[in-house]
Amino acid sequence: MKVRISGIGGLCACGLDFETAVAALFQDCRNPTPARRFKLDHPLSYPVFELPSSSLDEPDKNQPWLRTSRLAVVAARAALKDSGWRKNHAPITNLSRLRVGVCIGTTVGGNMNDEQFYRDFKNHKTPGLQPINRYLQSNPAAVVAEVFNLCGPQLTVVNACSSGTDAIAIGTEWIRAGICDLVLAGGSDELCRVTCNGFISLMISDSLPCRPFDESRSGLNLGEGAAILVLESEKIYQQRQLSGINNEPTSPQAFIAGSGSACDAWHLTAPHPQGRGLRLALTNALADAEISADQIAFINAHGTATLNNDLCEGLVLKDMFPHVPFFSTKGHTGHTLGAAGALEAAFTVAMLKRREIPQSAGFTKIDPAIDHAPITSAQTFNGNFALSQSLAFGGNNSALIIGLEED
Amino acid sequence: MFPLAINGIGPVGAFGAGMADLKAALSNDIKITPEIARIQTRAGDYDLPIFRADSKPLAEFIKPRKLRRLDNFSRLALLGAVLAVKDTAMDLTGPQTGLIVASAHGASATTFAFLDSVIDDGDALASPTMFSNSVHNAAASHIAEHFAITGPTLSLTQGSDSLTMALLTAGQWLESGRVDTILCGVIDCYCDVLGYCWQSYHNQSKSPKPKPAPGPGEGSLFLQLSRIEENAPPPKYGYLGRIELNRNAPPAALPFINTGTDCSNQLISGSGLKTVSDSCKNQLQINLNRICGGLPVPTSFDLAAAASLISDKHLYNRYDRQKTAAVPTTETICCWQPRPGIRQKPLTGNCYWITNHADLNPGK
Numbered sequence: 001m002k003v004r005i006s007g008i009g010g011l012c013a014c015g016l017d018f019e020t021a022v023a024a025l026f027q028d029c030r031n032p033t034p035a036r037r038f039k040l041d042h043p044l045s046y047p048v049f050e051l052p053s054s055s056l057d058e059p060d061k062n063q064p065w066l067r068t069s070r071l072a073v074v075a076a077r078a079a080l081k082d083s084g085w086r087k088n089h090a091p092i093t094n095l096s097r098l099r100v101g102v103c104i105g106t107t108v109g110g111n112m113n114d115e116q117f118y119r120d121f122k123n124h125k126t127p128g129l130q131p132i133n134r135y136l137q138s139n140p141a142a143v144v145a146e147v148f149n150l151c152g153p154q155l156t157v158v159n160a161c162s163s164g165t166d167a168i169a170i171g172t173e174w175i176r177a178g179i180c181d182l183v184l185a186g187g188s189d190e191l192c193r194v195t196c197n198g199f200i201s202l203m204i205s206d207s208l209p210c211r212p213f214d215e216s217r218s219g220l221n222l223g224e225g226a227a228i229l230v231l232e233s234e235k236i237y238q239q240r241q242l243s244g245i246n247n248e249p250t251s252p253q254a255f256i257a258g259s260g261s262a263c264d265a266w267h268l269t270a271p272h273p274q275g276r277g278l279r280l281a282l283t284n285a286l287a288d289a290e291i292s293a294d295q296i297a298f299i300n301a302h303g304t305a306t307l308n309n310d311l312c313e314g315l316v317l318k319d320m321f322p323h324v325p326f327f328s329t330k331g332h333t334g335h336t337l338g339a340a341g342a343l344e345a346a347f348t349v350a351m352l353k354r355r356e357i358p359q360s361a362g363f364t365k366i367d368p369a370i371d372h373a374p375i376t377s378a379q380t381f382n383g384n385f386a387l388s389q390s391l392a393f394g395g396n397n398s399a400l401i402i403g404l405e406e407d
Numbered sequence: 408m409f410p411l412a413i414n415g416i417g418p419v420g421a422f423g424a425g426m427a428d429l430k431a432a433l434s435n436d437i438k439i440t441p442e443i444a445r446i447q448t449r450a451g452d453y454d455l456p457i458f459r460a461d462s463k464p465l466a467e468f469i470k471p472r473k474l475r476r477l478d479n480f481s482r483l484a485l486l487g488a489v490l491a492v493k494d495t496a497m498d499l500t501g502p503q504t505g506l507i508v509a510s511a512h513g514a515s516a517t518t519f520a521f522l523d524s525v526i527d528d529g530d531a532l533a534s535p536t537m538f539s540n541s542v543h544n545a546a547a548s549h550i551a552e553h554f555a556i557t558g559p560t561l562s563l564t565q566g567s568d569s570l571t572m573a574l575l576t577a578g579q580w581l582e583s584g585r586v587d588t589i590l591c592g593v594i595d596c597y598c599d600v601l602g603y604c605w606q607s608y609h610n611q612s613k614s615p616k617p618k619p620a621p622g623p624g625e626g627s628l629f630l631q632l633s634r635i636e637e638n639a640p641p642p643k644y645g646y647l648g649r650i651e652l653n654r655n656a657p658p659a660a661l662p663f664i665n666t667g668t669d670c671s672n673q674l675i676s677g678s679g680l681k682t683v684s685d686s687c688k689n690q691l692q693i694n695l696n697r698i699c700g701g702l703p704v705p706t707s708f709d710l711a712a713a714a715s716l717i718s719d720k721h722l723y724n725r726y727d728r729q730k731t732a733a734v735p736t737t738e739t740i741c742c743w744q745p746r747p748g749i750r751q752k753p754l755t756g757n758c759y760w761i762t763n764h765a766d767l768n769p770g771k
Contacts, residue, residue: 040530041529041530041531042530042531043531107542107543110513110543110564111513111515111518111541111543112512112513112515112518112600113518113522115522115525118519118522118526118600119522119526121599121600121603122523122526124447126447126448126449126603126607129604129607129608129611132604136566139564139565139566141565142565142566151653152652153572153575153652154565154568154572155563155565155572155576156563156564156565157561157562157563158513158543158544158562158563158564159543159544159560159561159562160542160543160544160562166561170561170576170579173579173583174579176583177408177579177582177583179575179579194518194521194522194525197525197530197533197538198521198533198535198538198541199538200530200533201533201534201535201538202535202538202539203535261559261560262502262557262558262559263506263548263551263556263557263558263559263560264551264557265551265552265554265555265556265557266552267552268539268540268545268548268549268552269539276557277557280502280557284585392544393539393542393544393545393548394542394544394545394547394548394551394560394562395548395551395552395560396544396560
């Protein structure tokens with residue numbers, strides 16, 4: 001069953017709105033910097049891809065949630081507007097008649113980790129419960145459902161770095177199974193000190209701008225952002241087309257063609273050396289989409305710039321898709337963790353429509369151990385299917401195949 | 408999508424590990440003695456009963472060397488999973504098994520242990536082991552590795568609805584043919600911060616109502632679920648019937664209460680029940696708080712208690728306000744959880760049904 005992508009909203013370090021972010025991917029500029037909102041104390045400075053300063057920086061009475069949920073709300077609002085369900089700031093009363101689910105991936109957004117609260121607790125200062133209240137009220141899926149008054153199923157996926165991809169796959173299945181008419185699906189994650197220190201402790205953060213798939217790569221740069229896709233059943237889409245101009249989608253041509261997911265069952269922090277789980281996830285995704293590997297026009301790779309991820313992923317791509325151009329957008333966005341899969345799926349849709357893919361930022365020299373290179377300059381492509389994939393901590397591997405209707 | 412066959416159950420809580428321990432606790436055959444923690448709050452110091460779960464039985468199944476880097480959260484999850492698999496004796500290896508792990512709060516104790524390393528020793532000496540285990544899907548990774556499960560794996564968090572959403576996803580995966588069998592569970596652990604919050608929230612409460620549970624608990628519950636195969640023998644624990652979202656409370660019971668009809672074939676179980684106990688006082692209820700404490704996913708052990716009641720045709724520890732005589736004929740049990748923080752009436756919540764009829768559409 002075809003599941004439409006009728007709207008997209010997203011924000012990341014290269015743009016506070018989705019169009020700006022997409023345009024930035026095609027420009028040769030990127031500027032990770034030390035974190036603006038918190039300090040780290042390490043011998044080296046580790047740059048991050050942080051959102052520009054904005055009203056999102058601090059919670060207020062209108063948006064009292066954790067930053068991760070605030071980002072998700074911004075992306076969801078933009079996605080609903082893009083889909084035609086919401087005009088400017090008008091309420092979306094017509095959605096209340098439909099079964100609308102919310103499925104959002106995150107990592108930080110599901111964690112009780114307020115550092116100041118814990119420092120005070122540890123020092124027997126009996127801290128106030130405001131940070132705990134905020135955490136309890138900030139489940140990203142619940143917040144988005146509450147803000148837009150949506151009554152369908154709510155699910156927050158915490159599959160580490162594949163969370164966004166998995167959330168979109170689950171939302172797709174909700175529509176296929178007839179549980180929902182519409183799903184807001186995607187991912188959201190904020191930069192925080194705890195995560196930054198965690199990745200630095202694992203020795204997989206780079207003190208320079210990251211270089212996915214490059215021979216000299218030595219780790220990732222963390223980032224933050226959110227992306228939400230409005231997934232829509234074919235039936236609702238057709239009804240909207242017939243019902244007139246009130247709710248016409250502005251960008252209805254893309255659809256989720258298939259998804260696949262598999263686990264390495266190998267190691268907590270390292271991918272399977274031969275990419276066992278990734279191969280299986282890709283095979284499942286192709287089968288679900290009922291297409292063959294040679295129908296894939298391009299691949300938006302996970303490409304974190306860690307030694308292990310890029311080696312494993314590069315070898316699998318070389319073996320399964322030897323002639324398909326691929327790239328990583330993390331050189332522009334950083335690794336946005338639970339948002340990454342959603343942002344990359346959203347970028348994939350935008351590139352299918354644009355008929356152009358960007359250079360893989362940060363790559364200059366092929367790694368002989370991989371012997372397979374991402375593209376180094378923007379190029380056009382033929383075909384109507386593209387692949388967006390995520391490899392995650394814990395051995396999760398997930399893939400989405402996104403299609404574009406032919407004119 | 409539903410019903411699904413419940414082939415094996417692995418419960419771990421303050422009552423012990425495994426279905427035999429759970430049934431013994433429900434029958435009052437074993438006494439639960441909670442640990443007492445001294446909690447310092449703004450309003451004074453309090454002794455709080457903590458219903459701890461013990462992961463030591465895991466050593467019967469897995470060599471201690473393999474467990475040395477696992478935190479308590481992953482150990483309790485792994486123990487629940489091992490017990491569920493042992494209960495069914497099925498081989499879950501390979502890509503046709505899916506794994507779903509739900510939790511309201513994840514490995515919070517490990518997150519705070521990671522922060523201990525940062526606060527005590529500085530950013531540069533933060534513990535990579537603690538960080539790795541604090542990631543939400545670490546427990547799922549350990550379980551997948553142990554059983555060589557290479558199918559889809561999902562970790563999720565949705566507050567008190569976490570188990571319901573896990574079960575909904577399990578039904579979807581089986582229905583779509585994505586997998587043939589699923590190991591699905593819920594896990595939450597106690598930590599000192601949680602005890603502090605528990606007591607502080609209770610101190611703040613101006614409600615004269617009693618506390619929902621005597622103290623916080625911890626534990627895991629794992630299920631081995633599959634589709635119903637034609638001509639297959641009945642599953643060990645009956646069937647997971649349909650799941651309903653945003654259902655009024657109490658499910659399918661209001662008409663009975665209003666008309667005074669006997670509702671002995673419809674039970675509601677669950678810690679969350681206290682919230683609605685006044686409105687469904689004629690219902691037969693099971694009270695699990697005293698054997699596992701209060702859990703962030705209150706319906707965690709309801710499913711195990713309901714399934715054992717269905718399979719054994721025996722009502723353990725009946726909590727029956729009206730002292731009605733009927734019961735062990737029960738064929739359908741509804742586990743309902745009100746949405747937290749929602750004050751409007753009628754209350755709504757998500758629920759799932761346990762039944763002994765493969766063809767039953769329970770509650771309709």
